[in-house]
Structure formats: C-alpha cells, structure tokens
Amino acid sequence: xxxxxxAIKAVDWVAFAERVPPxxxxxxxxxxxxxxxxxAKLASLPEKPAPIDWSYxxxxxxxxxxxxxxxxxxxxxxxxxxxxTQTAKINTQEQESNKSALDYIQASKARIVQYEQELGKFxxxxxxxxxxxxxxxxxxxxxxxxKAKYPYWPHKxxxxx
Amino acid sequence: xxxxxxxxxxxxLKNSGxxxxxxxxxxxxxxxxPQSKAPLPPLPEKGGxxxxxxxxxxxxxxxxxxxxxxxPYMLGTGLLLYMLSKEIYVINHETFAALSISSVxxxxxxxxxxxxxxxxDKLNEEKVAKAQEVxxxxxxxxxxxxxxxxxxxxxxxxxxxxxxxxxxxxxxLLETNYRxxxxxxxxxxxxxxxxxxxxxxxxxxxxxxxxxNWVEQNxxxxxxxxxxxxxxxxxxxxxxxxxxxxxxxxxx
Numbered sequence: 115x116x117x118x119x120x121a122i123k124a125v126d127w128v129a130f131a132e133r134v135p136p137x138x139x140x141x142x143x144x145x146x147x148x149x150x151x152x153x154a155k156l157a158s159l160p161e162k163p164a165p166i167d168w169s170y171x172x173x174x175x176x177x178x179x180x181x182x183x184x185x186x187x188x189x190x191x192x193x194x195x196x197x198x199t200q201t202a203k204i205n206t207q208e209q210e211s212n213k214s215a216l217d218y219i220q221a222s223k224a225r226i227v228q229y230e231q232e233l234g235k236f237x238x239x240x241x242x243x244x245x246x247x248x249x250x251x252x253x254x255x256x257x258x259x260x261k262a263k264y265p266y267w268p269h270k271x272x273x274x275x
Numbered sequence: 276x277x278x279x280x281x282x283x284x285x286x287x288l289k290n291s292g293x294x295x296x297x298x299x300x301x302x303x304x305x306x307x308x309p310q311s312k313a314p315l316p317p318l319p320e321k322g323g324x325x326x327x328x329x330x331x332x333x334x335x336x337x338x339x340x341x342x343x344x345x346x347p348y349m350l351g352t353g354l355l356l357y358m359l360s361k362e363i364y365v366i367n368h369e370t371f372a373a374l375s376i377s378s379v380x381x382x383x384x385x386x387x388x389x390x391x392x393x394x395x396d397k398l399n400e401e402k403v404a405k406a407q408e409v410x411x412x413x414x415x416x417x418x419x420x421x422x423x424x425x426x427x428x429x430x431x432x433x434x435x436x437x438x439x440x441x442x443x444x445x446x447x448l449l450e451t452n453y454r455x456x457x458x459x460x461x462x463x464x465x466x467x468x469x470x471x472x473x474x475x476x477x478x479x480x481x482x483x484x485x486x487x488n489w490v491e492q493n494x495x496x497x498x499x500x501x502x503x504x505x506x507x508x509x510x511x512x513x514x515x516x517x518x519x520x521x522x523x524x525x526x527x
Contacts, residue, residue, distance in 0.1 A: 122443050122446055122447065123439050123442070123443060125436060125439055125440050125443060126436070129433070129436070130433065130436045130437075130440070132433075133429070133430045133432075133433030133436070134430075135427075135430060145437075145440060148444070149440055149443070149444055152444050152447045152448060152451070153447055155447075155451055156447045156450055156451045156454075159451060159454045159455065159458070160454075161454065162457070163457050163458045163460075163461035163462070164461070166461065166464060166465055166468070171468050171472070174472050174475070175468065175471050175472055175475065176475055177471065180471065181468070184464060184467070184468065188460075188464055191460065193453065193456045193457055193460060194456075195449070195453055196449045196452045196453055196456075198445065198449060200441075200445045201442060201445055204438055204441050204442055204445065205438075207438065207441075208434075208435070208438040211434055211438075212434070215431045215434055218427075218431060219428055219431060222424045222427060222428055223428075225420075225424055226421055226424050226425070229417045229420050229421045229424070230417075230421065232413075232417055233414060233417045233418065233421070236410055236413060236414050236417070237414070239410070242403045242406050242407055242410075243318075243403055244317050244318055246318070250406075
C-alpha cells in the first residue's frame with residue numbers, strides 16, 4: 115500500500131532559503147509554515163488504524179452472525195483514495211515558469227555581455243594622462259564640444275561650465 | 276620658442292598635452308587616420324632639453340665629438356664678437372631697452388614660473404582625478420551588475436524546489452485525507468460493535484435486577500404469620516442467652 119502514490123521528495127529548506135531573493139522572503143516564510151503544518155499533521159496520524167479484535171466481539175456479542183457479517187463487509191470494504199486534482203496544474207505551472215526562466219536567463223546573459231563590453235572598453239582605455247582632447251572625445255563621446263551649435267567659445271551654454 | 280623658455284623655468288610642468296613638441300603632435304594626428312593601427316607612443320612629459328633657456332641640447336651634442344664641451348660656447352662667443360665688431364648688430368638705444376625688458380621678464384619667470392606651473396598642474400590634476408573617479412565608479416558598478424546578474428541566474432536555477440514543495444504538500448494532504456478516512460471507517464465499525472455489546476450488557480443487568488427484585492418480593496410475601504411468631508420467640512430466647520453470657524462476663 116505504500117507505493118500507491120508518488121513518494122514525497124525531500125526538500126532542502128536551507129538551500130531553498132538561500133535562493134530566495136530578499137523581496138520574497140515573506141512569501142517563503144508563509145510557504146514554509148504551511149508545509150510544516152501539513153507535514154506535522156501527517157506525522158501525527160498513524161499509517162494504519164488499530165485493528166479490530168474480532169474474536170473478542172465474536173465471544174461477547176450474542177447475535178449470531180452479526181460479527182461475522184461485519185467482519186466480512188469490513189474486509190471487503192475499500193476506501194477510495196482521494197482524487198489528485200492539483201498536480202497537473204502544478205506541472206503546467208512548472209512548465210510555464212521554466213519557459214519564463216529561460217527567457218529571463220537569456221535576457222540576463224545579453225545584459226552580462228553588454229556589461230562586459232563596457233567593462234572591456236573601460237579596462238582597455240588609455241590612461242587619462244596619456245590622452246589628448248581628441249582621444250577623450252573618442253572614448254567619451256559626450257565630452258565632444260558641439261562647434262556647429264555653439265560656434266563661439268566655450269562651445270557650450272554658460273550654465274554648463 | 277617662447278613656450279620652451281616657459282617650460283624650463285617652469286620645470287614642475289608635468290602634463291604637456293597641448294604644449295607638447297609639435298613634432299609629436301603631428302605624428303599623433305597622422306596616426307589617427309585609419310592607415311596604421313599601431314599603438315601610439317606615450318605623450319612626452321617634458322619638452323626637448325635646452326640649455327640657458329634658449330639653446331637646444333641637440334646643438335651641444337652635435338658639436339661635442341669635434342669640439343668637446345667648450346665648442347658651442349666658443350662658437351657663440353665668436354659669433355657674438357663677429358656681429359659686434361663688424362657692426363652687423365649695431366648697439367643703440369634699443370639694445371638697452373631690450374636688455375632691461377628681457378632681464379625683467381627673465382626675473383619674473385624665474386620667480387613666479389614654478390608657482391604658476393604648479394597651479395596649472397593642479398587644475399589639470401583635478402580634471403584627471405575627476406575623470407578617473409568617474410571611470411572607477413563606472414567600472415565598480417559594472418562589475419557589481421555582472422555579479423548581481425550571475426547571482427540572479429543562480430537563484431533562478433532553484434525554481435524546481437518551489438514546485439517540489441508544492442507537489443509534496445499536495446501528496447501529504449492526500450495521504451492525510453486517506454488515513455483519516457481509514458480511521459473513520461474503523462472507528463465507526465468499532466462503535467457499532469461496542470454499541471451492541473453495551474446493549475447486551477444493559478439487557479443482562481436489567482434482567483438481573485428485575486429477577487432480584489422479584490425474588491425479594493416473593494420471599495417477603497411468603498413469610499407467613501406462623502413463621503413470624505416462631506422467629507420472634509427464637510430471637511427472644513437468643514437474647515436471653517446472650518444476656519446471661521454478658522452478665523457472667525461482667526461479674527468476672
């Protein structure tokens with residue numbers, strides 16, 4: 115009777131807690147308390163109910179056949195297992211989250227490439243005391259003075275000095 | 276040439292970006308065309324070496340092999356004497372004006388040159404330091420951003436744990452429900468059997484009590500007056516015997 119449903123997978127709560135980002139800690143704590151409550155409830159129930167002492171009842175109860183009838187019916191009785199409606203939903207949720215996670219990882223990798231590009235630009239730059247103004251304008255295009263818009267020195271609005 | 280004069284006395288000048296020797300500047304602008312990608316030589320810190328504020332060192336090193344150390348000085352003295360004696364250069368009032376003005380200028384530069392140069396350098400240093408700070412901040416920010424992205428990716432990898440937890444919860448709830456049902460069935464059957472047993476016990480007890488009562492009643496009814504008189508006489512005789520025995524004991 116033990117293998118009639120999926121075995122309970124051991125969850126490493128410590129590792130799980132590490133991976134939770136700080137803004138979702140409250141949700142994680144709620145989940146943990148609920149899970150602990152459920153597992154405590156499960157642990158408090160023994161797996162099989164105490165067996166009924168049929169011989170005692172057979173001796174005590176006077177009515178003929180009643181105990182035998184009960185025993186027969188009891189043995190023949192099968193308790194229906196509760197139907198699992200949620201696991202399918204959870205599985206679809208997991209598929210979706212896998213997809214969105216892959217997308218996120220792609221975007222994150224693109225961002226990392228971009229950051230590394232900029233970092234490379236900074237690291238390969240010539241040092242500032244070797245630069246001329248031309249080199250500065252080449253490395254940081256925002257320092258280039260717009261001589262067409264402001265033809266007279268200082269080539270930028272006075273307020274920006 | 277005047278810039279070189281400024282340069283020697285202001286020997287504290289380090290950064291000579293725009294003062295740099297025009298030769299080097301030209302080579303830089305040549306290099307910025309897309310013909311050669313070789314890295315540029317670093318900008319020179321100081322201008323060409325000069326002696327006595329005007330004469331470049333190259334002249335001295337040019338003449339050194341043939342005429343030794345005193346060669347250029349002899350050349351200069353000779354040229355000066357030649358120009359004076361042949362009156363190619365005529366001494367007039369402008370000579371004295373030139374001498375006075377140039378002595379004042381030289382005195383001024385020698386005295387204030389280093390100060391001005393230090394001030395200009397300080398301004399430049401501040402600009403460079405600011406740019407360096409901007410660069411450092413940007414580099415640190417980028418490195419931190421890369422670290423954060425990697426951390427987020429690592430976090431995302433743990434998403435299966437959430438779903439495992441959910442499935443576990445569902446399984447546990449189902450299991451709990453099933454066990455509760457089993458327990459309920461057993462306890463119900465047991466209750467029914469216990470009820471029957473209790474019922475039987477009750478019947479038996481009631482029968483017992485009823486029988487005892489009935490027997491008592493019958494016995495009481497069956498005590499005839501004849502038996503009563505006999506039992507009372509017996510009681511009296513018993514009491515007399517007891518009294519005699521007690522008196523005897525008290526006398527002793």
